[in-house]
Every structure is written in structure tokens, then in C-alpha cells.
Amino acid sequence: MITPPLASGPEGRDALRPLLDTVLDALGEGVRLRGGPLPAGGPEAVSARMRDAVGDVLPDEGEQDALQLLVRAVAEGSADPADPLCTAHLHCPPLAVAAAADLAVSVLNPSMDSWDQAPAASELEALVTRALADEVYAGTLRGAGNCATSLHRPDASITTGGTESNQLALLLARETHGPGVRLVCGDNAHHSLPRAAWLLGMPEPIIVPTPTGTLDPATLDKALHGPSVVAATAGTTDAGRIDPLPEIAALCAQRGARLHIDAAYGGGLLFSARHRAKLAGLSAADTVTLDLHKLGWQPVAAGLLAVRDENDLAALNHRADYLNADDDTEAGLPDLLGRSLRTTRRPDVLKIAVTLKTLGRAGLAALVDQVCEQARQFAKAVDDHPGFELHAPPTISTVLFRPVGATDDDVAAVRRNLLADGRAVLGRARAANRLWLKATLLNPTTQPAHLTALLHLVEGTTPR
Numbered sequence: 478m479i480t481p482p483l484a485s486g487p488e489g490r491d492a493l494r495p496l497l498d499t500v501l502d503a504l505g506e507g508v509r510l511r512g513g514p515l516p517a518g519g520p521e522a523v524s525a526r527m528r529d530a531v532g533d534v535l536p537d538e539g540e541q542d543a544l545q546l547l548v549r550a551v552a553e554g555s556a557d558p559a560d561p562l563c564t565a566h567l568h569c570p571p572l573a574v575a576a577a578a579d580l581a582v583s584v585l586n587p588s589m590d591s592w593d594q595a596p597a598a599s600e601l602e603a604l605v606t607r608a609l610a611d612e613v614y615a616g617t618l619r620g621a622g623n624c625a626t627s628l629h630r631p632d633a634s635i636t637t638g639g640t641e642s643n644q645l646a647l648l649l650a651r652e653t654h655g656p657g658v659r660l661v662c663g664d665n666a667h668h669s670l671p672r673a674a675w676l677l678g679m680p681e682p683i684i685v686p687t688p689t690g691t692l693d694p695a696t697l698d699k700a701l702h703g704p705s706v707v708a709a710t711a712g713t714t715d716a717g718r719i720d721p722l723p724e725i726a727a728l729c730a731q732r733g734a735r736l737h738i739d740a741a742y743g744g745g746l747l748f749s750a751r752h753r754a755k756l757a758g759l760s761a762a763d764t765v766t767l768d769l770h771k772l773g774w775q776p777v778a779a780g781l782l783a784v785r786d787e788n789d790l791a792a793l794n795h796r797a798d799y800l801n802a803d804d805d806t807e808a809g810l811p812d813l814l815g816r817s818l819r820t821t822r823r824p825d826v827l828k829i830a831v832t833l834k835t836l837g838r839a840g841l842a843a844l845v846d847q848v849c850e851q852a853r854q855f856a857k858a859v860d861d862h863p864g865f866e867l868h869a870p871p872t873i874s875t876v877l878f879r880p881v882g883a884t885d886d887d888v889a890a891v892r893r894n895l896l897a898d899g900r901a902v903l904g905r906a907r908a909a910n911r912l913w914l915k916a917t918l919l920n921p922t923t924q925p926a927h928l929t930a931l932l933h934l935v936e937g938t939t940p941r
Contacts (some may be wrong), residue, residue, distance in 0.1 A: 507552020514560035561927035564916040565904035571776040598824035606633035632787035638780035639741030642766035644673035652792035662708035663692035705734040712742025715906035717875035719837035722758030738762040745772020748841035776924040821877035877913035887910040
């Protein structure tokens with residue numbers, strides 16, 4: 478039997494070139510067959526096409542056209558975040574340069590659990606996480622105790638996304654303040670926060686009502702009893718709202734509560750001079766969740782948890798002799814096992830680093846500003862249209878709207894009908910006791926004509 482070629486090594490480049498052509502051609506063919514932002518026909522039709530394409534999952538003899546066949550089938554059956562009418566979720570179209578960097582990671586296959594598996598990637602991760610933590614905590618270096626020369630520096634850990642970051646934030650809170658620390662958050666908070674409290678065996682969370690869509694400091698104050706970790710949100714998943722962070726931070730400081738800010742969505746505003754002020758108060762948090770596969774245009778996954786005090790990450794320290802033996806660490810080999818809850822993990826830092834270096838602050842700011850401006854324009858178009866109702870002006874790049882006179886059942890049906898036809902991908906959100914269509918704009922190439930077409934599609938699908 479001939480051994481299949483490897484992706485790395487001396488022959489890897491020659492082996493990959495024709496395969497890359499196959500993948501790119503299959504992607505293009507799949508997009509052509511799909512013909513829109515989503516495959517038509519709904520779950521049953523998509524499943525049937527996928528079953529036909531796959532056939533025998535594990536045939537007795539290999540099939541040489543499997544790469545072309547399956548990539549084309551998956552592309553045909555995918556939601557395409559690069560399509561301007563695909564606006565349902567915090568699901569961004571990745572930058573080409575980031576996807577190319579991700580290919581290099583797949584080829585080199587470093588594993589970030591010990592230095593001898595990822596020598597260069599481990600240093601790159603240290604550089605990038607420290608730089609991004611400094612971005613979150615700009616100007617907040619502070620003396621440790623009475624020693625003016627000793628500093629508690631910010632740092633960050635790379636995660637798979639907001640869910641892992643939020644879980645890690647609560648773990649660090651529990652380890653810092655004891656097992657009795659209680660999560661207090663608004664009912665606008667991401668579902669992963671109360672779930673993380675349950676996973677970690679913390680006391681039952683206190684969920685504060687947020688009838689206005691954001692966490693009210695006065696209501697929060699009444700909910701604080703005993704050791705608490707407050708979770709505020711900078712960019713809610715329903716409407717992209719940002720809690721009043723400075724006031725919440727001041728309250729936490731006054732009441733001695735730990736503060737975590739889930740900025741998985743809104744954290745990308747840090748790159749924009751025009752929008753950064755919306756995150757005032759972020760640097761007061763003990764921990765901050767960021768997701769660069771949202772307003773960072775990275776392939777999934779690209780999450781981070783930033784910590785104001787690098788010593789908090791010491792709670793993750795773990796010893797496994799085959800990965801970070803004491804004598805190896807003492808001899809100068811970096812200890813990577815205490816950088817994450819995971820053992821084997823990809824160096825997702827490479828695509829992040831390549832993007833930061835390629836675009837710079839100005840390039841990233843331009844992308845952020847573009848999608849925020851798109852949301853403003855779309856909201857104005859909705860507000861000016863007599864057939865639609867706008868929930869509120871957008872805070873980031875999410876717009877909630879609904880047809881005038883439609884019931885909640887009508888709104889749900891409009892969304893499902895568009896999904897079944899494959900013509901548009903809209904989300905749904907409940908606000909002010911009503912169901913709204915949700916457009917989350919993360920594609921910087923979207924034009925006003927696309928947004929007008931989206932409104933026309935919704936208008937034409939709404940029951941009369």
C-alpha cells in the first residue's frame with residue numbers, strides 16, 4: 478500500500494498544491510449550486526442531499542474524489558456569512574489572510590500543551606495575548622502592595638470563544654474569592670454564564686431583570702449580598718446593547734464585588750477610535766471576554782479571556798510530568814499547561830497575529846466602522862419605511878425590526894419561510910415583550926442595495 482502524502486515535511490508543499498486547487502474549485506462549485514446565503518429546502522432537503530453525497534462513510538476501498546465531493550457538498554449546504562443577506566448571527570465572514578494563516582496551522586500542527594511541540598507558537602501566543610490584554614487594560618498598570626516597582630500586569634488566555642472565556646472567568650473568580658462567591662448578572666447576559674456557574678458548582682446565580690435591555694446599577698445594587706462576581710455585558714446577543722459599564726464598575730468597587738465583562742461581541746470596538754468610547758469602564762473589570770471571530774473577522778475559533786492581574790491565571794497551574802516536569806521548567810522550558818483549561822489545542826494565535834500585523838489598527842478600525850455604519854443606515858431605512866417598525870437605534874451592528882401590524886407568529890413565520898427558501902438568513906430576538914427579526918451586520922462588503930433587497934424580501938414574505 479502506498480502511504481498517502483503528508484501535509485508537512487519535504488514533500489508537503491508539492492502534495493498540497495493540487496489539493497488546494499481541488500478545494501477551491503469545490504468551494505466555488507458548491508457556492509454556485511447553493512445560489513444564495515443558505516441552501517434551499519430546509520433541514521430535510523439539506524440532509525437528503527448530504528446523505529446522497531456521502532454514501533458509505535467508511536467504504537472498504539478509498540475514493541480518490543472524496544475531497545472534491547465532500548467539500549462541494551458542505552459548501553452547497555452551508556450558510557454563507559459572506560453573503561450580504563446572511564445576517565442572523567454573530568457569524569462573521571473570515572478574512573482571507575486569516576484563513577490562509579489557519580491553513581499553515583493545520584499543516585504544521587503544533588500542539589500548545591508543551592514547548593517542545595510548539596516552540597515558536599508558544600512565544601507568539603505570549604506576545605499576542607499580552608498585547609491584546611494591554612489593549613483592554615490600557616493605562617491600568619498598578620503597584621502591588623506597597624512596592625512601587627512591582628507591577629501586576631494584564632495578560633490573557635486564548636479560548637475557543639465566549640462560552641469558554643466566561644466559564645474560565647467564573648473559575649478564576651471562584652478560585653480567587655472562594656467557593657461561596659455568587660454570580661450576579663442581568664437576564665440580558667449570555668446563557669453561558671449561569672450555565673458556567675452550574676458547571677462549577679457555584680451557588681445559584683442571581684439573575685436581575687433588565688426590562689430596558691441593559692443592567693440597571695440601582696437594581697444590581699439591591700441584588701448584591703455576600704461575595705459576588707458581577708457579569709456585565711458589552712454587546713448583548715439579542716440587540717447588541719452595552720450595559721452602563723462605568724456605573725457598574727463603580728458599584729462593584731464600592732461593594733467589593735468582582736467584575737467580569739462579557740465583551741465577546743463589543744470588544745472589537747476597541748480597535749476603533751470612533752467607537753472605542755462605548756467601552757468606557759471596560760478596563761475596570763477583573764476579567765474581560767473577547768471574541769475575534771465576531772468583530773475581528775477570524776475563522777472560528779478565536780476567543781480570549783483578558784485578566785487585569787496576570788497572577789489570577791496561576792489558578793490554572795497544573796503539573797503533568799510528561800509535559801511540564803519541574804526540572805524542565807527550572808531549566809527554562811516554558812510551561813504551557815497553565816495557559817488554558819485544555820491540553821491539546823491549536824495555535825489559534827497565528828491567524829490573530831497575522832491579521833493584527835497585516836491590517837494594523839487602522840485597517841481593523843475601518844472594518845469596525847464600516848459595519849457599524851451599515852447598521853446605522855439599515856436602521857434609518859427601517860425607520861423611514863412605513864411598513865416596518867424599528868426597535869431602537871443600533872449600539873453596535875445589530876438591528877431589530879418587524880413588519881408593522883405583524884403578530885409574533887407572523888414574524889417567526891417570515892424568518893422560517895426565508896430560511897426554507899434559502900433567500901435570506903435573519904435571526905430572531907425577543908425585546909419589549911415582542912418578537913423581532915434580527916439583522917447582525919458583520920460583512921464589511923455589504924452595500925445599501927443589499928439591505929434594501931433584504932427589506933423587500935421580508936416585505937414580500939409577510940402575511941397580509
